[in-house]
Amino acid sequence: MGERQAVIIANPKPFRLILRDESDTWECTTEQVNRSTYNYVKLHRATRFIDVNLTEPFTLGLGYDGSLILPLIKDYADPDKALDEFNRVIAACFIGGLYIEAVSPSDLSFGHLANCGYYRHEHPLGDNAELHRAIGEQGAGSFFTIKLYNPPQILADDFESSYRVGNEVLALVPTLSPTLFTTAFTYYLTGQLRESLTHAWISIEQTVEHLWQEKIVENAKGGSIPKRRKFLESQQWNLAHRVELLFSLGVLDDDLYRHLNSARSERNEFQHTGKTPSRDAAKSALIAVSGLLSLIATLKGHEYDKQLIIRYLDGEKRPGSSMATVTNYKNVAEGSASHWRSLIPLPGFSEWKDEIETYDDIQLIKI
Structure with missing residues (x-):
């Protein structure tokens, strides 16, 4: 051995x-x-x-x-x-x-x-x-x-x-959690919109934090003035304020700003009401964090096409084996099935021919 x-x-x-x-x-x-x-x-x-x-x-x-x-x-x-x-x-x-x-x-x-x-x-x-x-x-x-x-x-x-x-690209944004970023997309594509929006929003906050430090704090006029830098780094600047200032300075374009606002609005409603976010809002959050990644890459002299990831949000077929479907063969279009097998017989279905064990309290009645 x-x-x-x-x-x-x-x-x-x-x-x-x-x-x-x-x-x-x-x-x-x-x-x-x-x-x-x-x-x-x-x-x-x-x-x-x-x-x-x-x-x-x-x-x-x-x-x-x-x-x-x-x-x-x-x-x-x-x-x-x-x-x-x-x-x-x-x-x-x-x-x-x-x-x-x-x-x-x-x-x-x-x-x-x-x-x-x-x-x-x-x-x-x-x-x-x-x-x-x-x-x-x-x-x-x-x-x-x-x-x-x-x-x-x-x-x-x-x-x-x-x-x-x-x-x-990932190395350019050390504040971004790779796990939260990836699970945000995975949750969206598997229909878990609450989890997707939550993870995407945290990823947005982490990415905007990096952008804020790079474009505002480090480049601030009067950085040597006592307490000014501390003020810019303080939590008084919440995400909405940071996005507004970055947009006003031309760092964020109209499209990215729109997606960020849509995601923020839906995230706030979800936080306060627990209402399931819309698919469009979760998608906006993912487009926003993808756009932020692409923006940071561009600002640092790297070329990155965000379409590499958001294409799956637009319906591009994902690789992988499709799930088996249980149906009558007459419902399947000719040539659309790559393989098939017969179903085991079950009581209540047309292929069952033997006696069955049943009870009155489990039988359905028409209402």
Whole structure:
């Protein structure tokens, strides 16, 4: 038995394979899905180790099954700290144009990585991590292993290049929490508008704070006058005041100002009433924080196209396997289904023919 290194593994959505190069192909038939005879070994293989600015000499492992792998060193023994590191990398990739969702504790596993480059999920912390372990151990049912039939794929080069682009922008705004930024988008795209607006608003506050320090406090006339700098740095300048001044000075354009005001108004109503924010308001908050990132990059001499991330807010199809739909085959347009299976019979449905166990108090009556 070779030596092994303890690791902590994250499995972000969407499910996708990470290939070494174009020749590193994956083949899986529906028969292999149904019989669980697919190449489980390859799903446990590391694809590449890349530099993501960890403590030297450590690197991030990319697994063939889409796993992100960190060494279980002291820095990451606490899952929360590992989660922040994973989401920093994910935020950079997302900003750099790769669609990828933030991870939560349920996406993490503890495991081991062998010296030969193969790893195993051993102690999953939640359902998504358990799913990856089950697929890798050939223990998941066909409803889940169908993900292995023609799954989304990405080259390790593309993952690394998106990280480089996004990390360059992320590094310009040290006040921004990568975890909150990424989860704001993830929540929006999964329909959790309350959480999306909350996280997006905090991200806006963090980003405006950086812009305020750079454009107002550091460049203030009379900065040497006693207490003037302290006044500019004080909390008397709430976000609304800061946005108004930045807009008056021409730092913010009309469009960005409009989105910031829309987000602020809806956030205030949500804070005081608990009313679910509108989808448009949550979207405005995300467009605003994206615009602030792009603005800061421009002010610092970097080129960044915010369309890399807001395109998904405008309906661009996200990569990933669609969920299975239960319906009569007659309702499915010809050629629109890539695969299908028959349903198990259930009482009350047309395919059931046997006796059933039932009780009067669970039977529905017409009203």
